[in-house]
Amino acid sequence: MQEELKKKPTRDGAGEALLELGRKNKNVVVLSADLTDSTRAGWFKKEFPERFIGFGVAEQDMLGTASGMALSGKIPFACTFGVFASGRAWDQVRVSVAYMNLNVKIIGTHCGVTVGEDGATHQAIDEIALMRILPNMKVVVPADAIEAYKATMQAAECDGPVYLRLGRQAAPVLTKAEDPFIIGKAVLYRDGKDVTIIACGHSLYEAKKAHEKLKEEGIEARVINLHTPKPIDRKLILAAARETGAIVTVEEHTVLAGMGSAVCEVVSQEYPVPIKMVGIKDVFGESGKSMELLKYFNLATEDVVRAAHEALDAKKHR
Amino acid sequence: MKNKKTTDIRTLKKKAIKIRKDILMMLEKSGSGHTGGSLSLVEILVALYYYKMKHDPRNPGWQGRDRLLLSKGHGCPALYAVLADCGYFPREELWGLRKLGSPLQGHPQLGLQGIEISSGSLGQGLSIANGMALANRIDRINPKIYCIMGDGETNEGQIWEAAMTASHYGLSDVCGIVDFNKLQIDGFCCDVKGLEPYAKKWQSFGWHTLEIDGHDFKALINALDEADKVIDKPKVLIAHTVKGKGVSFIENRVEWHGIAPKKDELEKALTELNEELKKC
Numbered sequence A: 001m002q003e004e005l006k007k008k009p010t011r012d013g014a015g016e017a018l019l020e021l022g023r024k025n026k027n028v029v030v031l032s033a034d035l036t037d038s039t040r041a042g043w044f045k046k047e048f049p050e051r052f053i054g055f056g057v058a059e060q061d062m063l064g065t066a067s068g069m070a071l072s073g074k075i076p077f078a079c080t081f082g083v084f085a086s087g088r089a090w091d092q093v094r095v096s097v098a099y100m101n102l103n104v105k106i107i108g109t110h111c112g113v114t115v116g117e118d119g120a121t122h123q124a125i126d127e128i129a130l131m132r133i134l135p136n137m138k139v140v141v142p143a144d145a146i147e148a149y150k151a152t153m154q155a156a157e158c159d160g161p162v163y164l165r166l167g168r169q170a171a172p173v174l175t176k177a178e179d180p181f182i183i184g185k186a187v188l189y190r191d192g193k194d195v196t197i198i199a200c201g202h203s204l205y206e207a208k209k210a211h212e213k214l215k216e217e218g219i220e221a222r223v224i225n226l227h228t229p230k231p232i233d234r235k236l237i238l239a240a241a242r243e244t245g246a247i248v249t250v251e252e253h254t255v256l257a258g259m260g261s262a263v264c265e266v267v268s269q270e271y272p273v274p275i276k277m278v279g280i281k282d283v284f285g286e287s288g289k290s291m292e293l294l295k296y297f298n299l300a301t302e303d304v305v306r307a308a309h310e311a312l313d314a315k316k317h318r
Numbered sequence B: 001m002k003n004k005k006t007t008d009i010r011t012l013k014k015k016a017i018k019i020r021k022d023i024l025m026m027l028e029k030s031g032s033g034h035t036g037g038s039l040s041l042v043e044i045l046v047a048l049y050y051y052k053m054k055h056d057p058r059n060p061g062w063q064g065r066d067r068l069l070l071s072k073g074h075g076c077p078a079l080y081a082v083l084a085d086c087g088y089f090p091r092e093e094l095w096g097l098r099k100l101g102s103p104l105q106g107h108p109q110l111g112l113q114g115i116e117i118s119s120g121s122l123g124q125g126l127s128i129a130n131g132m133a134l135a136n137r138i139d140r141i142n143p144k145i146y147c148i149m150g151d152g153e154t155n156e157g158q159i160w161e162a163a164m165t166a167s168h169y170g171l172s173d174v175c176g177i178v179d180f181n182k183l184q185i186d187g188f189c190c191d192v193k194g195l196e197p198y199a200k201k202w203q204s205f206g207w208h209t210l211e212i213d214g215h216d217f218k219a220l221i222n223a224l225d226e227a228d229k230v231i232d233k234p235k236v237l238i239a240h241t242v243k244g245k246g247v248s249f250i251e252n253r254v255e256w257h258g259i260a261p262k263k264d265e266l267e268k269a270l271t272e273l274n275e276e277l278k279k280c
């Protein structure tokens, strides 16, 4: 029997945290580029209008202004869709934010293909890459609304720029309020000895279901929640490589330079084992329903299970 | 405020010549860098640092200081020379310009005393200026934020996004200064992408404009003081300048945008500037 999980969008978790931060920390300011309600920045705006700044449709200007506010002691959270925070304003993030190692927190919502019907222009499927290649930048991909809340609270505390990757649709709540969450520290979500599935964001749910399916076949899959692709938790990843000898990565992102690639960078150099990557294969997104798209792009549970079998095969034939 | 204000035009003029000489010597030593757009900036920077701005080289992080953001980061040799002369760092550092390990990077990098922002990718400074002004508004302090842009730089869309933001929020502490030297890399601005009617563009974006000769200290001082009186909107000084100003064979020559003088060229330039100095 499948237990019924509560569902909530990660953007809601972040929105609640922003509100709480507003109450706790007078230096927190929230910026938005005409997507105030969608990004949940509006919840903060309602209670703290004097610390909210709207830009209209001007993401480059928003990131630049965030830089100036950080230089003057504020902790700005710049909110827009992930595609625009990264692609449209990338050079501003690079020069005005990351190069100066400023305390700018970037909230990118509507990430991944599961944003659905809006299609390719609105589906951020490459920004883990765009953000993680920037020196100083931290990249956090919460698995559920609870993690999104914690990640947002911690982003305000930690020094330097942070990119938070969030989703639009209600997603299963997989963690508990009391679970530890530390930016940069991956979580051993399910233990197992045969193969390790490393996932981030919504894909943790697919990893969890794959774990259950594999269990029915007698395969014990370890599941790691790599909610912080950068700075990456080498220790937990290398322990998994050593102890299970095969890895599957799962992300709602292109397999080029994303979370899976970050895992490969660590494993291939320090303890090579077979790796299979589940992700988008160098194509743009498409319109459709969330669940349809997960299947279409081979990001669903059965794809993770298949990849696990392939990884196990490769391990056997080494 | 620890810096001494100078209103004596002769002193300022001499200072400008000294700065020009330093710029040329730095560039010759480094073997590369932006000569034309550094020389056009000199009087603007001298007027700001020796007359207008509240700043303290011994306490560069002082919260109440006025800020100078060099959005056209490639003009940094001029800023470095002025900062060294003010005492932000030893003058010897100037000779390390663009060399490995030097804090005087090819384009300004945060960390060098007196540098307020990293820049070099054109078009980004004005948004940062707005951010500082918005933060200061929350903190109820009002230092002035000066942001120097190139005329060519204002081809960038982000400048106009920022222009709208500043006027929308009535950021009167922001004072843009355009080094309007009529040249960019590909040629004259009017041929590359016409900017006119330039002042009207800024005005229609809600800015108060002042148009002056950017090499005339009296005009600069008056305009900077005049700008203070405008308290309901952002303002921009359109400073008409000459690219390469002060050296006959560099002035108004597009090819001098991104090259440094060679030894013999430096000698010639210094001779010219020394002649000027005698006339002061």
Ligand SMILES: Cc1ncc(C[n+]2csc(CCOP(=O)(O)OP(=O)(O)O)c2C)c(N)n1
Binding pocket: B034, B036, B037, B038, B040, B072, B074, B120, B121, B122, B123, B149, B150, B151, B152, B153, B154, B179, B181, B183, B184, B185, B243, B257
């Ligand atoms: C975003 C960006 N694009 C291109 C360049 C290369 N570049 C350096 S200076 C320059 C021309 C700038 O012209 P202007 O602002 O008029 O400067 P000035 O003539 O005063 O040197 C260009 C295109 C750059 N630094 N940044």
